[in-house]
Amino acid sequence: QKEVEQNSGPLSVPEGAIASLNCTYSDRGSQSFFWYRQYSGKSPELIMFIYSNGDKEDGRFTAQLNKASQYVSLLIRDSQPSDSATYLCASDTGRRALTFGSGTRLQVQP
Amino acid sequence: DVKVTQSSRYLVKRTGEKVFLECVQDMDHENMFWYRQDPGLGLRLIYFSYDVKMKEKGDIPEGYSVSREKKERFSLILESASTNQTSMYLCASSTRGGGQETQYFGPGTRLLVL
Numbered sequence: 072q073k074e075v076e077q078n079s080g081p082l083s084v085p086e087g088a089i090a091s092l093n094c095t096y097s098d099r100g101s102q103s104f105f106w107y108r109q110y111s112g113k114s115p116e117l118i119m120f121i122y123s124n125g126d127k128e129d130g131r132f133t134a135q136l137n138k139a140s141q142y143v144s145l146l147i148r149d150s151q152p153s154d155s156a157t158y159l160c161a162s163d164t165g166r167r168a169l170t171f172g173s174g175t176r177l178q179v180q181p
Numbered sequence: 182d183v184k185v186t187q188s189s190r191y192l193v194k195r196t197g198e199k200v201f202l203e204c205v206q207d208m209d210h211e212n213m214f215w216y217r218q219d220p221g222l223g224l225r226l227i228y229f230s231y232d233v234k235m236k237e238k239g240d241i242p243e244g245y246s247v248s249r250e251k252k253e254r255f256s257l258i259l260e261s262a263s264t265n266q267t268s269m270y271l272c273a274s275s276t277r278g279g280g281q282e283t284q285y286f287g288p289g290t291r292l293l294v295l
Contacts, residue, residue: 079221103282105283105284113288113289114271114286114287114288114289115224115271115286116286117283117284117285120283159223159224161224161284163282167212167229167231167275167282168214168226168229168237168239169282169284170226171216171223171224171225172223173221173222173223174223
């Protein structure tokens, strides 16, 4: 079992809709969780991180963490075609290096 | 802004060659990392370093070595390149923190081993 699991997608949503990206993790020692966006042929760039149970909002993005269920999600409101990318979930288990999921490809249809 | 640079964007090498991939960061970060990224497998950690001359194996260190002689520079070495090392290689750096260590990535090196 992979430590961080994501559905590979593609997840297709119409422009203006809410995109919901999900991630589960197996290591209960995971402390922080990160969402990265990666455009095709580019390197990952950080969107946001979360370490407390509940929601964290930053502009159109909301990260949600539920440690009891070992579940992290990223909501993108008012999705735009420019949001089309692969979204990587990562966990920090305290060993300094992050463990990444395989990513979910999001397609926002104009 | 954090800047992480990698020596080459694209590299073509022959089987058996020794390959050096260089990474430099300009933010005085303690931690540096090398990942490879393959379709369907995501990012996999090869090696990381948390201080000069210190290194730790990641999940897939076989066939690779690293060098960190200066804080800002972290090199990945393929001692004898093989075709299964064809991949995208990503370097990252982060500062030492309390479990919220954001990693910043370089642009990547796409390596093709023939």
